[in-house]
Amino acid sequence: MPRKTVTPFRVLMVTGIYPTVEKPHAGTFVKSQVDALTEAGLEVDVIHPRVGIPTPLRYASALSQIWRAALSGRYNVINGQYGLWCFICRLQWGIPVVAAFIGDDILGTVTAQGGHSAKGNFVAMLSRQLCYRVDAVIVKSDQMKREARGPQQKIYVIPDGVNFSQFQPVPRDVMRAELGWDQNKYYVLFSNNPNIPVKNFSLAKAAVDRVRAKGIDVELVVATGLPHDTVVKYMNASNALILSSHAEGSPNVVREAMACNVPVVSTDVGDVRAVIGRTEGCTVCTPNSVEEMAAGIEVALAHTERTTGRADTQHLRGSIIAQQIIDVYEKATGLKIPRKTTGATENETQLKETTYAQE
Template sequence: MPKKTVTPFRVLMVTGIYPTDEKPHAGTFVKSQVDSLIEAGLEVDVLHPRVGIPSPLRYASALFQIWRAALSGRYNVINGQYGLWCVICRLQWGIPVVAAYLGDDILGTVTAQGGHSFKGNFVAMLSRQLCYWVEAVIVKSEQMKRRARGPQQKIYVIPDGVNFSQFHPVPRSEIRAELGWDQNKYYVLFSNNPKIPVKNYALAKAAVDRVCDKGVDIELVVATGLPHEMVVKYMNASNALILSSHAEGSPNVVREAMACNVPVVSTDVGDVRDVIGHTKGCTVCTPNNVEEMAAGIEVALAHTERTTGRADTQHLDGKVIAQRIIDVYEKATGLKIPRNTTAAEIPVKETAYAQE
């Protein structure tokens, strides 16, 4: 009897950010999700319009590709990443759309003055309205779900997964020797772009300076624009990760540090409290409170052994998160998706407008 052929479930992932040779750090969380879905047995094509061309042309090129995809009948679902890209995905009705929101596309973009930008508010308004018009919505935190609109039963809280194979504990002394860091100094890692107002670098610096004023030999290390393999080294070499943001959806760096068993000191934003709140050595602080953040750094420095962060966040493994996303795809399409437990190797490819 001939063996029955299983038709793979095909996804078109539409995103404005994705790792490239020029920017290997951009959209690494999207690539991790794509890799996890492929490992689970899905076929995923990535539509990443060419970087460096005017925004209207990027959106127009994406729309053309999406229309072509809708006419081809190849895809079972389109998964948009971030507000405006999700809007572009919905400008066709031939394929179900899953809109994945990242944070400020629902919550609004915080400015250097602490308010919200007009553009950010406009994008957030569009994103919230779009919730009515797509088959399913994925948000990163309960806070985002409360701000979203439309039927709550089709809005799912699913944070980004962590690649536990890539982010894992490595002896601190070993990595410091490789990086040339002082073995006897304290290092606190700020793994964000300090020029982005919402990341509130000033708070992180003020808190580290406050600890330094007490005679502690400590340095704030800024790591931005680095590929993942280097971020892992910086995390394992540091005594703590600091997140000082005004607002977040579900910050990836926090979960990555937890996977490395590195203490985290963070403002109470997004889902941070749920992720680190029960792990010894980690501290959740009131936003914009220098004293609390400085005290949290001291707690982290006093926690000389590795944390239990990796064990505490097993539910955030990328493989687990991929299965939750597949559940959403099934609800959005009404299809039963075959799952591959042997992790078949299906190469990811980018479409015609992808960055070379």
């Protein structure tokens, strides 16, 4: 039986990406997780070494802080985010370590030529070996679990949660008026960095061009480097979200679009099929198929009503995912963590959120 811990349970989150004034889009999924765990009653401190200094100095800074934390006796668990940062976390043995892998740190990094980079292969090898050395492992999809190493019973598939209070449906015409978009035009949103090879922007562009060639007035909108509040507006103003990646773990933008009831057209990567596969208006495509992606866009544009994505992804609500992560913390530490009750059911919260969602 797990030992009962002293309240509150304290977590040290170690990450190389986290929102800053200069990069408000970086690591937003990590901050959402920190916020959800805090709301659940845990105390979470974040180590995010300053961006801009040489990489070796960033790792050295993190390691110094981790060692001090281990000596302080303040923390119950260290939660690393991404393979190399998880490795730094394991360079101490005083505090249990939960390693959270993001995607290419297990699967490898796809290059512009379609292969895998040497650095990505090294990180993947290190991450897989690390699975044997940490107390618990969190991956984003079943595919990542299959590629991971170590005892399978301590590898848990937990995708990132969605902040349903932030990502929720807003009338399309309202958002278009605010953004200055044409009310009579079709917009397809690419919410990734087009310069990252694995995101395969050329496929998204080719598919939209093919739809436009049929005389449909559609525009591909690229949203990268934007804060979450702006991304929500872009999603709600768009007719569809497109994900054309070669590979993914569990893409956050797909779940966020689903929470906004926006159709999604995506390649069959990561856990996308499980997330959108049963929602009308959404399409899962064969990777690199311009024809299938163009057809999926047409399906999305023809779906004039909001999708049921929000109802179909209730299990991905941030507060629910936080409880799953807390379960892993209990297994990793042998401690029983007190659960904080919010006083409102999920359905009651949803009713409050969707008051403004009707078009």
